[in-house]
Amino acid sequence: MLAKRIIPCLDVKNGQVVKGVRFRDHEIVGDILALAERYRDEGADELVFYDITASSDGRMVDRAWISRVASAIDIPFCVAGGIRTVDDARAILANGADKISINSPALESPGLIDEMAKEFGVQCVVVGIDSKRENDDTVVYQYTGDESKTVRAKRNTLAWAKEAESRGAGEIVLNCMNQDGMKNGYDIKQLTALRETVSIPIIASGGAGALEHFAEAFEKSRVDGALAASVFHKQILTIGEVKSYLNKRGITVRI
Amino acid sequence: MTIAIVDSGVANLTSVRAALKRLNAEVEITAEPAKIRAASHVILPGVGAAPAAMSQLQAKGLIDVLRSLTQPVLGICLGMQLMFDRSEESGGCACLGVIPGDVKQLPAKPGMPIPHMGWNQLSIQAAEHPLFKGIPDGSFVYFVHSYAAPVSQATLASCAYTDTFTAVANRENFFGCQFHPERSSAVGRRILENFMRL
Numbered sequence A: 001m002l003a004k005r006i007i008p009c010l011d012v013k014n015g016q017v018v019k020g021v022r023f024r025d026h027e028i029v030g031d032i033l034a035l036a037e038r039y040r041d042e043g044a045d046e047l048v049f050y051d052i053t054a055s056s057d058g059r060m061v062d063r064a065w066i067s068r069v070a071s072a073i074d075i076p077f078c079v080a081g082g083i084r085t086v087d088d089a090r091a092i093l094a095n096g097a098d099k100i101s102i103n104s105p106a107l108e109s110p111g112l113i114d115e116m117a118k119e120f121g122v123q124c125v126v127v128g129i130d131s132k133r134e135n136d137d138t139v140v141y142q143y144t145g146d147e148s149k150t151v152r153a154k155r156n157t158l159a160w161a162k163e164a165e166s167r168g169a170g171e172i173v174l175n176c177m178n179q180d181g182m183k184n185g186y187d188i189k190q191l192t193a194l195r196e197t198v199s200i201p202i203i204a205s206g207g208a209g210a211l212e213h214f215a216e217a218f219e220k221s222r223v224d225g226a227l228a229a230s231v232f233h234k235q236i237l238t239i240g241e242v243k244s245y246l247n248k249r250g251i252t253v254r255i
Numbered sequence B: 001m002t003i004a005i006v007d008s009g010v011a012n013l014t015s016v017r018a019a020l021k022r023l024n025a026e027v028e029i030t031a032e033p034a035k036i037r038a039a040s041h042v043i044l045p046g047v048g049a050a051p052a053a054m055s056q057l058q059a060k061g062l063i064d065v066l067r068s069l070t071q072p073v074l075g076i077c078l079g080m081q082l083m084f085d086r087s088e089e090s091g092g093c094a095c096l097g098v099i100p101g102d103v104k105q106l107p108a109k110p111g112m113p114i115p116h117m118g119w120n121q122l123s124i125q126a127a128e129h130p131l132f133k134g135i136p137d138g139s140f141v142y143f144v145h146s147y148a149a150p151v152s153q154a155t156l157a158s159c160a161y162t163d164t165f166t167a168v169a170n171r172e173n174f175f176g177c178q179f180h181p182e183r184s185s186a187v188g189r190r191i192l193e194n195f196m197r198l
Helices: A032-042 A064-072 A086-094 A104-108 A111-120 A157-167 A188-195 A211-219 A239-248 B014-022 B033-038 B050-059 B063-067 B185-196
Strands: A005-013 A016-021 A024-031 A047-051 A077-080 A099-102 A125-134 A137-142 A151-156 A171-176 A202-205 A225-228 B002-006 B026-030 B041-044 B073-076 B102-105 B116-121 B140-145 B155-160 B164-171 B174-177
Touching (some): A005 A032, A005 A202, A005 A239, A016 A032, A024 A032, A032 A064, A111 A125, A125 A157, A137 A157, A151 A157, A171 A188, A188 A202, A188 A211, A211 A239, B002 B033, B026 B033, B050 B063, B140 B185
Parallel strands (some): A077 A099, B002 B026, B041 B073
Antiparallel strands (some): A125 A137, A137 A151, B155 B164, B164 B174
């Protein structure tokens, strides 16, 4: 059976791994390669690297570390941050990344999703969505790497996810901004609504803080993967603990 | 011992080369027939579509070179599919024909997206085979594919998704892995190590 994936997310800023609370106040948590290797050894199924400053600065993610990661680790990894063109994506994939993830640039020009899917195959193309619950609706936010530049993208989250899927996204990472860094659980309601909207794999993001949060996302929202950052960086939980807990609850994980 | 990674011109070879280097192997990425023939082991990687990959091999004059190899050869993902008689991908094409059978699109099923992507389990049929030394039945490996070879006499291990398909194939000195050993952590590393000892 296809395993549910546990995915540590490494937010990269100026060549260091950082983590903020609710997208602000970034603190340095460590060296990219050292953390990547630690998570691989702990049993991470995949890694995501987000250059959180890239899009809002209008510059491209620095690529030197990508080939270092590709040479050192033997699990798949995804690179996100300021990927604006098919050529940007090609360079990152050529450096050994398995997937690229686009967020703000896809909102600026949704046709980018079609172009990348056609060029590299849908399996390489992940669309990240930063979503916030507002009143009874969920809305998409853009340029979330820099609080002073963050804007509401005037799009409904579910409609945008559906559009991304039809354009060729192979996977969606739904980052629920209300929950990010709060460690009080994934936004189950929002994730379940997304599950009922798209059939491509969904990765839950934002809010993991305890073992049962992971189980809830898989059991209630039927997501394919769960992404977490602070809970792993701060060693509140190890990936091994999470997987062994899920396994006992009858959820298929790679142990 | 020198391992030749066949440079088909379409595949990203970084990860495969890095995985072999981590095993301290002498690795050369090459499209030169003499170097491929002289290698102790040959790896045929591949991403993309089968017809494009076959045209590349044709253009580089490698079709007969690969067919006539007698040392252990390992096809990875699309590289494995190219070892069969035919693939129905993108209108279909004849392949190398060193392992009998045709490669077909994985069937669609509700709630199970294609491509089949992620960690899935090996069901090992040939447990005694040296390729599986130290690999328990049910081990997880990393797959990314939309096409696969049906289970046949050439199947050493299978995997179940929308259908049960061949995860590891073998005929004589030709081996194929539908998954990516270079991205399959310790299990993948062990399979590459076992292959290097064949």
